Amino acid sequence: MKIRPHHILCIAHYEGKGYSEEFNLKMKEVIKRLDGGEEFSLVSGADDLCSSCPNLINGVCKTEEKVQRYDKTTAALLGVKEDQRLSKDIFDTAKEKIYKKNKFDLICSDCEWSYICRKYSEII
Numbered sequence: 001m002k003i004r005p006h007h008i009l010c011i012a013h014y015e016g017k018g019y020s021e022e023f024n025l026k027m028k029e030v031i032k033r034l035d036g037g038e039e040f041s042l043v044s045g046a047d048d049l050c051s052s053c054p055n056l057i058n059g060v061c062k063t064e065e066k067v068q069r070y071d072k073t074t075a076a077l078l079g080v081k082e083d084q085r086l087s088k089d090i091f092d093t094a095k096e097k098i099y100k101k102n103k104f105d106l107i108c109s110d111c112e113w114s115y116i117c118r119k120y121s122e123i124i
């Protein structure tokens, strides 16, 4: 399984809302696989979630510049690198290094879904 860095945050706070029904089904599948102990590789471009997203055009996100910015900041704050193998433990790392340190707004405050993640940022 391949996951891009900022999707670690999207997965951690997923509450059933997504870009399409196909995307939601894929998100649920990915979460189930992670909960089952499956590891994933960190990638710098389109990942397993993107493959079911209507915003993926010819293999590239239609907001690629923006999501690359999210990816770079997320990876830097988590201290992870491309091709690194990770497990769901990374969600605890995100809680410690991003949410508890109020770094969330440095990453993706202009995302349409940020109101969901911000709720968690405020309650941690």
Ligand code: SF4
Residues within 6 Å of the ligand: 019, 046, 047, 049, 050, 051, 053, 054, 055, 056, 060, 061, 062, 063, 067
């Ligand atoms: S294609 Fe873009 S909008 Fe869709 S899941 Fe991937 S990064 Fe997010």
